[in-house]
Amino acid sequence: MKAGFTPLTRALLCLSLSWSAFAEAPVVDDSENFALMENNQAAYARPLTAAADDDTADVTETPIARDTGADALTRDNAALINKIQGLQQELQELRGQLEVQAHDLKRLQEQQLSFYKDLDARLRMPSASTSPTDTSPKAAALPEADRAKIAALPAVAPTGVMTEQQSYLAAYELVKNRRFTEALNAMQAFTERYPSGEYTANAEYWLGELYLVKEAWPQAMQHFETVITRFPTSSKVSASMLKMGYALAASGDKAHARERLQQVVSQFPDTQAALLASERLETLKAG
Structure with a gap:
């Protein structure tokens, strides 16, 4: 007699089979899941690594950018230094020019002072062409006829200004050459021709x-007074007062x-003129 299974027995048998199936199943899905996670992590790691690389690139590029700024600042500083050095050189050149001009001015002043002192020394030297009693202006002057001839000489240059200049320079040349009598006559003729x-x-x-x-002395003072009163803006006023x-x-x-x-x-x-006047004042006080 074939044994039959009761409903209870069949239920217990199914439950037992179900548990054994669960117990014998391999852990393949879990492994694959781990592998998939690793792949996913790798996939996510690549962008992160790229981003990290980008960050690293940014980090490495930042010093490069800073280096470029430093180079530009260095170039600007170098240009500024060159400009300052150029200005300093120009200033030095200007100072040199001022020193040269100051030297030339001092030399001219010394020449003028020497010239005044030379004339002053002549006043104290006895003149070979005159005697102490020869104080009359007529003794050194040409006759009126001769002075009229000099004044009536034709002009060499076409313009009056050049004629005046040439006449004055010719008379002044006689003064420089110490030809005093001729110089006096020439200057007198000049003033008559060009009053x-x-x-x-x-x-x-x-x-x-x-x-x-x-x-x-009286004739000298007369001419100095003429300069002071008639030509108050002349450069000869101070010298005329001095003399x-x-x-x-x-x-x-x-x-x-x-x-x-x-x-x-x-x-x-x-x-x-003021320096010489001070010196003469000291002499007068001492005397």
Whole structure:
């Protein structure tokens, strides 16, 4: 008799089979899942690594960018230094030019002072062409007819300005060559021909100087006074005042001489004329 299975037995049998199936199944899905996770991690790791690479690139590029900025700053600093050095060189050149000009100016002032002192020394030297009693301006002057001939000489240049200039320079050349009598006549003729010319004040001044050489004090003072009163803007005014003081002192009028010399110091400070006036004032005080 074939044994039959009761409903309870069949249920227990199915349950037992079910448990044995679960117990014998391999863990393949879990392994594959781990592998898949590893692949996924690798897949995610690549972008992260690329991003990390990018970050690393950024990190490595940042110093490069900073280096470029530093190079630009270095170039700017170098350009600024070159510009400063160029300005310093220009300043040095300008200082050199100023020193040269100052030297030239000092040399001219020394020449002018030497010239004044030379003329002053002539006043104290006895003149070979005149005697102490030869103080009359007529003794050194040409006759009126001769002076008229000189004044009537035709002009060499086509313009009056050049004629005046040439005439004055010719007369002044006689002064420089110490041909005092001829120079006096030439300067006198010049002032008669050009009473209000461009060089008339200079000619009047040299007439005063020439009469000082001849110790003709009144005539010298007359010409110096002409420069002071008629040509107040002339460059010869300070020298005329100075020599007026010399003439007054030489003539014995020391009080008025001191007044004139002090006037030079007051009106023309820091000039060669003021320096000479101060020296003569000291001499007058000592005397």
